[in-house]
Amino acid sequence: MISLTHLSPLPVTYILLLLASLRVVYSIWIRNSFHRRPPGPTPIPLLGNVHQLPMDYQERAMQQWGKRFDAVGNLIYARFFRRHTIMINSIEVAQDLLEKRGANYSDRPPFVLHTELMGWKSMLVHMRYGDNFRIARKWAHDAFSNKNALKSYIPLQHKETYTLLAGLVDSPQDMVAHFARFTAATITEITYGHAVTGNNDPYIHLADEAAGATVEAGSPASMLVDFIPILKYYPTWLPGAGWKLKAYAVRDLAKQMVDYPYNMVKSQMAAGVAQPSLVSKVIEQISAQKGSLTPEDEQLLKSTAGTLYGAGVETTQNVFTAFVLAMVRYPHVFQKAREEVDRVVGVDRLPDFGDRESLPYLECVIKETMRWHVPTPLGILGIPHYTMKDDVYNGWVIPARSLVITNIWAIANNPTDFTEPEEFRPERWEAMGKEKSERLDPRNYVFGFGRRLCPARDFADKNSFLVLANMIATLNIKRALDDHGREIVPEHSYKSGFVHSALSHIHPFKCDIKPRSAQAARLIAQLVASS
Template sequence: MDSAWSQLALVTSAAPAALLVALVVLGAYVRYRRSAKYRYPPGPRALPFIGNVHQLPVNYQWRKMAEWGREHGDVVFAKFFRTPAVILNSKEAAVELMEKRSAKYSDRPPFILLKDLMGWDSVLNNLPYGERFRKHRKWLQEAFASKAVVMGYRPIQRRETYMLLSGLCDSPEHFMDHLKRWAGGVILEIAYGYRVTSLNDPLVEVAERTTVETVLGGSPGSMLVDFFPILRYIPLWMPGSGFKRQAFFVKSLVRQTLDTPFAMVQRALRTGTAAPSFTATLLEEAVAAGSLTAEHEEDIKGAAGVIYTAGTDTTVTAMKTFILAMVLHQDVYKKAQAEIDRVIGPDRLPDFEDREQLPYLECVLKEVFRWNAPVPLGVPHAVSHHDVYRGYDIPEGAMVIPNIWWMTQDPDVYPDPARFDPDRYLHMSAEEAEHTDPRNVVFGFGRRVCPGQIFADASVWLAAANIIATMDLGFAKDNFGRDIVPEAAFISGFVSHPKEFTCSFHARSSRIRGLIAHMSAVNIVTS
């Protein structure tokens, strides 16, 4: 009798386990049957449950994705745990899907880490496609897409560029800090009417720290919580919850970055001392219309915040890349300098109106964006509706990753891509030049393209032209007087910063130093 009861208890206790196994097998079968009816693009073989995650290295993932492209074609299908992913390794495929079919390819993956845990849920980069996205996009396009509006920012761009030159004359060893100040000075005045007056400005410092800590906390889609959202509920005392502690720390920085300058503009508006700015304009319009709700305030904070956080980091990266390239290729620098000397002459500094007369400089800057694409994998899009491309199924909910790095490194488009070579563009036809211009891919695609690309490109052009016109640039020296030759290397991260390097800046003459001082003084007074 006891034996019978023991057997019954054994059967009873085993039933839940058997049921669980049956459910798992059934779920796997259903998923198999569901996927079997689709014909996905070719890609690397995936393992059950983990998909292709085990094949991706921790660093420089764009290189592995490019390998997949060379093996399987420019449209690659992979799975990262349960999430299907479509990797685009050519400009043609990216344009066809994310621009020509943008109605289906403009959404964003959930980004649980960035949005829900870190608090970046009110910035355009992370908004799902919908009414709120269109609202932010409209504001930013009105502020940056119109040529007339962008031309209105030129006095600020000039003043901050001359301040950059002054800083390079006075303390060239701090050139990295001068670049951050330059980019922050331009953007903070446009976004908030705030003038940066020192290298250790508090708003610049907190925004930079926020950006750095966000990257340390995890790139978009890179953390397990993005693939298994239930992990967001893990208690802080449990092992493995360190990502949440870091995320909550970042969230406090994000609130400072968004709230502090916004409150500053609000106070200035109340006292009648507010300078013209993106934030002030939106606040005044909302007050006049009676629509300034808490939600509307958060939208203004997010729209203004993305101008600063997204705009400065990538712009500084482009300028660091420019300086690194010029240090390593001083023949290119001297050739660009000769062009500017010939066109501009010794009595003034380059200005926006000179751009069309400086074709070699244009080639240099194209090559800067190509040599080191600032955001190698862009920000992933998401597919909102099932699609078919080249006879292959693109499933709803798939993450779409444009491999911008490979689009700018493909040897079939750019022979010897590792070499910095502005001359590659010199003798192209107009059609070839347009097709190979890396600026057509590095700013993103479709309805998610960077709305400030014209403004950012103009800022980089003006700063680069004026550095070339006024500075001799070369290797720094060690204690024995030997050249310190920097490495042409870039960090692995969401934004591809050049690795830290040193170099030497010197004003070309005392006359040029005087011209810089004069232009700085005049533009401080008039802008």
């Protein structure tokens, strides 16, 4: 072996000069790489840009950063404490990076609050990219995207749609609860084979409690511990530890939420009375292959099943609520959609999936509902993608381990693509050419991108069509009147802020929902009784 002690001084000098030169070149490369990052606000030491991000409506601030720092506004760089953060305001850039380069952009950041302290680490939406993610995603895809599976759910969708309509007739003031129950009932029956008979169902209550506690404890990247991980060791007995106590409370609820229905299915399988479901099917498959499930298999299956409920209920509820708000604010749209449904379907039956191609204006209404009020302004449940290695896009350097935030709200409110985006205008889709309409279809971005695309997208889309079509066919949705008999025009507003940034919950509003006729009320009652 050759050592430096056996070399003459001259070669040693050359080697040292070479190493020094390489260090200079590397330093220049690093410095140039920094300047080649996408444009964005100027950071300050320690904080980076976190002090420039407002507490409310971060999606709007990110859009403004795009307009201010980039002529195109599609790709922005910021640093929150020490975390590199890439913000995407364009559907084309999102597709280029998150879909075409999905192998590098499909990971999730190691957010301490949700994954370690709250115990959501194994949930599909939080799961790091790897073998477990691929397995869990396949289970979810087989249950919610397979064509044969989707076809088998049609009777369930009919039954729950009619139950929803009956609920809106009986207690329209509980509209949001009826919407939540609809999605909870369909997902729970598919996932666990459990039929929900009312809003007091124990699993629904437990899942809602866990979801509510999670939101109140903080959304991803909303707490300092996600940027300064050492804070996870902060003692709970010290002042200011309330955030950690809340996280521990969520962890207990999260465990109950995934354990309770899973153990229910196992008990029913042992007794031979289990209904077909995602959980029972996977248990049978793994048992046939291995003989039994390992603790790791069980945890992965529990968490995957729990994810489908948590991710599906509130987003779908948001879409239905936004539709009602739009119909109240824009009654001429409701009337036009009603005329189309009556012309195609008549009044002696209710709309079904076979009618969809004959209802083009309703299709525009569905698209506009999802665009006008995106359920998750900053991507699926507000959880960023995470780069696995350095990348270069259009000359810009995107560092490894960067948070990648897709600004869904900015995409849906791009004035270049949508004139007066704040207005609810289904006709804009009729005026677009086919290619542009397909490119800007909100269903191409509200469900996420690439390998993180929501596996229940097709199922959710079918639910939206069936529910909205049936509401139009059977109900009158009007503005409420104040004490002086004047119409109340509700605002289009929603909760925001670091805690509520994941989901854009519409603020409560008043409206008037009644059956359109006695015949419609009788038809709903008959269908509920027979389903």
